[in-house]
Amino acid sequence: MTRVPMPKRSAGHDRPAATIAPSILSADFARLAEECKRMVDLGADWLHVDVMDGHFVPNLTIGAPVVASLRKHTDAFLDCHLMVSNPEQWVKDFAKAGADMYTFHLEAAAGPGADDWHALSPDAAHQAVVDLCRGIRAAHMHVGIALKPSTPPELVAPYVAEGLVDMVLVMTVEPGFGGQSFMPQAVAKAAFLRNKFPDLNIQVDGGLAPNTIDRAAEAGANVIVAGSAVFGAADPAAVMTTLKTSVSAAASSGKPAH
Ligand code: DX5
Ligand code: ZN
Numbered sequence: 001m002t003r004v005p006m007p008k009r010s011a012g013h014d015r016p017a018a019t020i021a022p023s024i025l026s027a028d029f030a031r032l033a034e035e036c037k038r039m040v041d042l043g044a045d046w047l048h049v050d051v052m053d054g055h056f057v058p059n060l061t062i063g064a065p066v067v068a069s070l071r072k073h074t075d076a077f078l079d080c081h082l083m084v085s086n087p088e089q090w091v092k093d094f095a096k097a098g099a100d101m102y103t104f105h106l107e108a109a110a111g112p113g114a115d116d117w118h119a120l121s122p123d124a125a126h127q128a129v130v131d132l133c134r135g136i137r138a139a140h141m142h143v144g145i146a147l148k149p150s151t152p153p154e155l156v157a158p159y160v161a162e163g164l165v166d167m168v169l170v171m172t173v174e175p176g177f178g179g180q181s182f183m184p185q186a187v188a189k190a191a192f193l194r195n196k197f198p199d200l201n202i203q204v205d206g207g208l209a210p211n212t213i214d215r216a217a218e219a220g221a222n223v224i225v226a227g228s229a230v231f232g233a234a235d236p237a238a239v240m241t242t243l244k245t246s247v248s249a250a251a252s253s254g255k256p257a258h
Pocket of ligand 2: 048050
């Protein structure tokens with residue numbers, strides 16, 4: 001059994017509940033526990049933890065030891081986004097550290113050393129990806145699959161259709177750094193997935209802020225990551241409320257995702 005259940009869809013809504021996940025990449029790392037507590041007190045539903053290995057992306061951030069330390073200070077849902085090559089390598093460590101969600105990049109999962117999606121097909125599940133999904137569940141974490149902006153969304157459908165995935169993360173910037181500009185064209189992938197899978201948790205990550213949220217909400221996203229927009233705000237609670245309200249309004253509008 002996983003520690004905390006995933007958001008669910010309620011009557012009159014076209015997607016699971018709106019969920020706000022501030023990215024701690026934008027926090028002061030020297031005061032991480034305090035910053036996490038502050039965000040939860042201000043209304044954060046989850047905490048998004050960006051793990052980068054300096055190989056899959058050109059940046060280095062944090063690993064399982066930091067998650068283990070944080071877990072001693074918070075009960076919050078720790079939503080770990082692994083921007084790493086060989087994602088199968090860290091499943092046990094993150095489970096042991098107390099991660100709730102293990103989101104790996106589809107581009108990195110087609111086998112040892114893989115770093116693009118060309119070995120994958122929309123028509124059949126790739127065994128290495130299936131094994132990784134099962135391994136994450138066996139380690140009592142939720143399974144997330146992330147797509148870079150240029151990865152076709154059709155490629156993730158076989159795993160969602162087989163019930164192997166709890167969330168799909170649609171990147172709306174190239175992974176690697178906080179504070180980049182939102183790529184509006186990337187949200188078409190969220191719309192494709194929402195129209196196919198009404199109960200799927202769909203996360204968007206990168207450049208989300210009060211002036212970009214409506215586009216992501218109209219496209220059907222329900223889990224919103226925001227780093228600089230939340231941590232950089234004078235009133236983070238107000239920003240989180242704006243993000244959530246936009247998603248909830250789109251979810252109950254009766255309009256198809258687009
Ligand atoms: C980027 C990370 C994001 C990042 C978002 O590679 O996955 O989670 O922290 O930061 P903002 O919201 O500032 O774009
Ligand atoms: Zn992220």
